[in-house]
Amino acid sequence: MNQNIYRSMSRGYFILLIPGLILLAFFYVYPLLNGVYLSLTSWDGVSRTKDFVGFSNYINIFSDSRFLNSLSFTFKYAIVSTILSNIIAISVAMALVSKIKFQNFFRGLYFFPAVLSMLIIGFIWKQIYFRFIPYLGEQLNIDVLQTNVLGNQDTVFWALVVVTVWQASAILIIIYMAGLQTIPQEVYESADIDGARGLKKFFTITLPLIVPSITICLILAMKQHLMVYDYIVAMTGGGPGFATESVTLLIYNLGFLNNRFGYGTAAALLLFLMIVIISFIQIYFLRKKEVQL
């Protein structure tokens, strides 16, 4: 019976889907296919003809030290930022769902970074790193902080991670708070009776029950950080030297500065493939850990 209702209604639903499908096809599928074609050419973005070169863009890119360098920076950055922002988000979310004073005020405060655009955040932190941090470094007599950390190849990575974690945590906190509030109080009560305390309670009760939230947060954060662009453009422009050139910035530079549209598109498609594969791996492993009450 269920099947019949489903079938008779499905046509109506299907018609409703059509406008969305057309838009999706026009704005996603067509550009994607066009991109696949461009990545097989040596188009420079200007000439009126596009020379077909087969897979040579893809082959060359893996011996391009600049691409490999940006790839290793991007992965290092994405993994460190994802782990740190999730750890911080879980801790803050647990504090915010517990019975503390000014709970709503703190919730608003911690959500605040999420409402600002990444570019604005980048510019604000750029000023903080230029003016405030060096001042702080002088007062506290910490040598490494006395000059702009964005201008130093050894510190610029961590400077970016701090900003990223600061902003990315905000959204994750909301998701984790929602996840934590779905855990029934009875589970904790029976754990108390069984004598579970502190960390033990966290690792055996809380963590397994918020795995769905962890899945979504890890995927969201990882994808966002692998595609980092705004912070870098606002704060370092990829420098000093090539120290913070992320893959997305490299794609932009290849296409719009170096006139290598075909090559840049190939890099973009590779990044796309990597993100898809990583997301699937994350889903596959984390789904296994999910528990039902």
Added chain:
Amino acid sequence: MKKSLILSAILTASLLVGCNTSGESPSNGSGEGSNDGVKTIEFFQVKSEAVQTFNQLIEKFEDDNPTINIEQNTVPDGMTVLKTRFSTGDIPDIFITYPVEADYVLRANNDYLLDVTDEPFIDKVNGEIQDRYIENDRMYGVALSLNANGVLYNKAIFEEHGIDIPQTWDEFMAVNEALEAAGQTPVIMGNQDLGQTSIFNLNFVAQQFDPDYWESLNAGNETIVGDPRWEEAAQKMLDVLQFAQRDHMGTDYDQGNAMFANGEGAMYFMGAWVLPTLRDMNPNFDEEFGYFTFPQTNNPDENVTISGVDVGLSIAADTDYPEEALKFVEFLVDEAQTFADLDGSFSAVEGVEIKDPVLQGLLPHIEEGKVANWPNHYWAGGTAVEADFRSHSQNFFSHQNIEQYLQDLDSMFASYRQ
């Protein structure tokens, strides 16, 4: 099964729709929307500080030519936008182009630019500058103004320490040492900004190498590593760098401008394009600051001022109104004196007098012809290789290893050879 059939049908259909629309769009997007026979011409220019100047000139032009409407279009990061517009076929009618540079060559060779070789206004432009536009014996652009690059200095600081304008490299280094000994910051730099890392150092490069060298380098006949001229240039970069403010790697262009305009440093290596910005920051700028030419060597006769085309105009080959576009360009050439007065730049047009008080400091070199074009304009790879050069230079300012720098430059130039 059936569902996926319809779905794929729709997808295919929408793909076709997509193909059709995109196939039509590359027609000339501008110039449309004419009413009452008014012809609209899009003028795409990348100098945000010159918008007012051009507006005044456009107003005058439109008064004389009521049937032509010039639409000035300035966007941030204009050169990149222009590049995208070329790649999508949406080319403005008139736009700024720099001669010699690879983008110009590429566009000229792909028949995107209108041939202006035989236009009468070409003769009014300084021949030596205008000839930079020659490509396959034809010219596809006209030079209007020139930028120049030198050392801005704070007159009060120089006077306070009894320092004269240095004429040679040794004098220049002595000035730096004297200022530092007196507790002054000798040099302000904004090296966090990639755009700033190819300004003072290209002075040494421009002084050392002529266009023939670049042709030979582009052909792969030169090696940078082990070349004493490159080693000397790189060493001089480091020599200057040690007199910059402590956090020069963490200071960007705007911050550097503000520091210099507020008197936090004695000297600033910068092109004349920065003057409007500094005047905004310090109303007494003209009295308090001066310009002198960068003494790259100990022989004043060998020192050069880098000067390239700042505003040069090209017309799209497939513009709807070539006559009107040419008329506007001719008007701008005829009004070069007005433009120079308003813009505060050197003019490429003959017979134009420079009234800007600060620019006077660079005038002797310009008048004597002791100028060099931006060396990067000769590099195969155009703005791309220039951008890479900036990153490599910024890298060098961090690691300060000359050999590493020259190796990076070698492989950089190699990667752009076809």
